Amino acid sequence: MKIAFIGLGNMGGGMAANLVRAGHTVRAFDLSEDALARAEQNGCTRATSIAAAVADAEAVVSMLPNGQIVLSAYTGEVIGHAPRGALFLDCSTIDVATAREAAEKAREAGYEMVDAPVSGGIAAAAAGTLTFMVGGSAEAFARAEPILQAMGKAVIHAGDAGNGQAAKICNNMLLAIHMIGTCEAFRTAEKLGLDPRTFYDISSVSSGQNWSMTSYCPVPGVGPQSPADNGYEGGFATELMLKDLRLAMEAADSAGVTVPLAQRAAALYEDFANAGNGRRDFSAIITSL
The missing domain is CATH 3.40.50.720 (NAD(P)-binding Rossmann-like Domain)
Structure with missing residues (x-):
């Protein structure tokens, strides 16, 4: 063709x-x-x-x-x-x-x-x-x-037309929220004296399991290979995640839906990007916590 x-x-x-x-x-x-x-x-x-x-x-x-x-x-x-x-x-x-x-x-x-x-x-x-x-x-x-x-x-x-975009931005809205929650959990576990690998072994088979943890872990050396193992280079840039969050919030507003967690995630990613991290992988937000 x-x-x-x-x-x-x-x-x-x-x-x-x-x-x-x-x-x-x-x-x-x-x-x-x-x-x-x-x-x-x-x-x-x-x-x-x-x-x-x-x-x-x-x-x-x-x-x-x-x-x-x-x-x-x-x-x-x-x-x-x-x-x-x-x-x-x-x-x-x-x-x-x-x-x-x-x-x-x-x-x-x-x-x-x-x-x-x-x-x-x-x-x-x-x-x-x-x-x-x-x-x-x-x-x-x-x-x-x-x-x-x-x-x-x-x-x-x-x-119908436009539904592909709707699926994409809703998926990435959820991903952004999951990633921030995963980063907070790993940081808290670490500060409480729990080894990150041990926490991964427990949470990855428990109710806290999610894709951001088991397929794209934000902690270097934990779980499958991810951008965290490469200095947070490559992967999905923070500035692109922020773009998708803004699209999701715009679409939610037009549909009359309130999305407080997405709004908070966007604010956190905006601060992170403005600090010079726009091109780093979005999982690098763990470094700001």
Whole structure:
């Protein structure tokens, strides 16, 4: 299949490479010359613009920083430039309203579009083990699924347009809250004289068990390998977690839901980011406790 890929950053670069490995022909575009050069090394063909990338594409995949850029790209250089019948898959994490607006504009122009944000981080993007949460019609999902399977280990239909984004931000809201609680528990146990490994052995098989503890432990040398074992480098940056928390709070407000724990988590992560930790993994917040 001929696929256009827009946005070759830390996540998009690995995703585009996996599409090539799966046998697709990928024409890629990014504003970064370095990103384009890496994409070429991974088997992609360089495009000089978004419009050029999508000109003969059967599918368009995007991984972009925010909703404004997504909407601008699709309304300005994708819709009307890609062949009629091309499928659009936006894998960016953006606000629900913009995802739905982009999908509606695509539908009005005769295209099908899904929002398919990811969970898994940079390593999973490179390894092709991402989880995709997909919003869109059943027909669009059926077309998108085999493309997404080339980049991930799990592809889940979340419902109509925008529901992929809803699933992503609600999941990460819960993750942020869990991580802070896990960090507080480890720090308290340590100060009370309990060895972190011993606490892990107990809590990981008790009622306090959660993913932040057993799969992404914030304490170096405890549990499976995690960013904590690499000086909190790599993984999921604090600034990205803060972005997702803000999106979650915005969506909750629009739905009339109160989220006091999310608000407190966002305040803590904002303080942590403002102290110069924005690019450190979000589990590094344990160092501030």
